[in-house]
Amino acid sequence: MMIEIKKVSKAYKNNMVLKDISFEIETGKLTVLIGESGCGKTTLLKMINKLIKPTKGNILIDGRNIKDIDDIKLRRGMGYVIQQTGLFPHMTVKENITIIPKILKTDENKINEDILKMMDMIGLDESLLDRYPSELSGGQGQRIGIARAFITNPDIILMDEPFSALDPMSRVSLQDELLKLQSSLHKTIVFVTHDMDEAIKLADKIAIFDNGELVQYDVPENILKHPANDFVKNFVGKKRIWTSPKYIKVEDIMIDKPVTCLPSYSIFYCLNKMKMMKVDSLMVVGDNNKFLGVLYVESVTDKSAMNKPASEYMLKDIPTVKKEDSIMTLAKLVTESRFSNIPVLDDKNHLCGLITRSSLITALSQQFLEEE
Ligand SMILES: Nc1ncnc2c1ncn2[C@@H]1O[C@H](COP(=O)(O)OP(=O)(O)OP(=O)(O)O)[C@@H](O)[C@H]1O
Numbered sequence: 001m002m003i004e005i006k007k008v009s010k011a012y013k014n015n016m017v018l019k020d021i022s023f024e025i026e027t028g029k030l031t032v033l034i035g036e037s038g039c040g041k042t043t044l045l046k047m048i049n050k051l052i053k054p055t056k057g058n059i060l061i062d063g064r065n066i067k068d069i070d071d072i073k074l075r076r077g078m079g080y081v082i083q084q085t086g087l088f089p090h091m092t093v094k095e096n097i098t099i100i101p102k103i104l105k106t107d108e109n110k111i112n113e114d115i116l117k118m119m120d121m122i123g124l125d126e127s128l129l130d131r132y133p134s135e136l137s138g139g140q141g142q143r144i145g146i147a148r149a150f151i152t153n154p155d156i157i158l159m160d161e162p163f164s165a166l167d168p169m170s171r172v173s174l175q176d177e178l179l180k181l182q183s184s185l186h187k188t189i190v191f192v193t194h195d196m197d198e199a200i201k202l203a204d205k206i207a208i209f210d211n212g213e214l215v216q217y218d219v220p221e222n223i224l225k226h227p228a229n230d231f232v233k234n235f236v237g238k239k240r241i242w243t244s245p246k247y248i249k250v251e252d253i254m255i256d257k258p259v260t261c262l263p264s265y266s267i268f269y270c271l272n273k274m275k276m277m278k279v280d281s282l283m284v285v286g287d288n289n290k291f292l293g294v295l296y297v298e299s300v301t302d303k304s305a306m307n308k309p310a311s312e313y314m315l316k317d318i319p320t321v322k323k324e325d326s327i328m329t330l331a332k333l334v335t336e337s338r339f340s341n342i343p344v345l346d347d348k349n350h351l352c353g354l355i356t357r358s359s360l361i362t363a364l365s366q367q368f369l370e371e372e
């Protein structure tokens with residue numbers, strides 16, 4: 001179920017609250033809409049299920065303009081979780097969850113089966129089914145809201161700040177539940193929040209809105225590393241990436257052009273090169289920069305070595321990393337390894353960079369140096 005937002009604008013009288021928004025929400029992915037209060041997130045979400053009509057532009061689902069789809073049919077194909085649960089106070093938990101399946105005249109046994117499955121999936125005891133919403137904690141209520149959205153097995157689920165009223169602990173555990181659900185169900189989820197940490201944790205892609213405009217739409221990693229403008233930069237905050245170190249990659253902190261030599265070069269030549277370049281090792285490479293080994297200055301102990309080739313003194317079996325490895329993998333490797341230099345190789349073992357202990361420390365210390 002791909003949702004295409006095409007040149008959508010919304011005005012209330014003279015107030016343009018959404019301005020010419022275009023982007024595509026991908027099938028089976030969790031897309032987060034984020035921005036400050038009043039920037040138009042809820043408005044956009046409600047346009048997807050036709051609770052609000054765009055002033056201009058179109059919304060397509062799987063290529064079909066939603067204008068041409070019956071309102072009720074459209075909404076039945078979408079789960080909708082709103083802030084503060086939106087549970088009906090005079091109905092029990094069970095009645096709340098099963099309201100739509102009952103309207104759809106789903107078989108009673110099937111409903112009962114599904115409801116137990118749902119309660120299990122969201123981590124709630126079935127004894128809660130006969131309670132009323134007022135007898136639930138905030139977190140339990142939100143879980144029921146999620147169960148209600150998922151039970152008809154819709155392809156699309158819209159969630160409007162579903163966790164924002166919760167304490168941090170319940171919030172984190174509900175985020176985890178949602179990720180778990182999503183990893184097995186792969187729904188097309190549109191999730192509104194104004195919490196960047198929540199967005200980065202949950203999103204496959206993040207759409208950032210500022211004052212009715214879509215300012216950046218990208219994967220969390222790119223939002224963190226390449227904010228599109230100052231608004232995004234401030235919204236993200238410089239230190240944010242350090243709360244998600246998995247997004248910091250070896251290639252972000254490696255030395256791009258390590259000092260190299262050929263295996264045939266004499267040790268005399270190599271030692272001179274090290275002295276001139278002020279390094280304590282050389283990366284030994286063959287044709288096309290193929291990585292062969294590392295020549296450390298301390299490996300050369302005898303004078304008779306001077307005329308021998310680098311290949312005789314280089315170390316071959318040393319740990320290496322790939323450009324795409326995360327800084328966490330790297331830190332572990334450096335801690336466990338007795339080598340201070342870790343070559344960075346591509347899939348074909350070509351040398352593309354070098355991590356030294358000091359480049360790693362410099363990178364890690366950024367988080368303490370950079371001011372918000
Ligand atoms: N029915 C309405 N009539 C007039 N203006 C409205 C109406 N509904 C919303 N607005 C205005 O449209 C803008 C966008 O509202 P919207 O609810 O989409 O914001 P939001 O991004 O969801 O904010 P929040 O994070 O506070 O929920 C706001 O300035 C709001 O005051």
Ligand SMILES: [Mg+2]
Nearest residue numbers: 041042043160
């Ligand atoms: Mg809102």
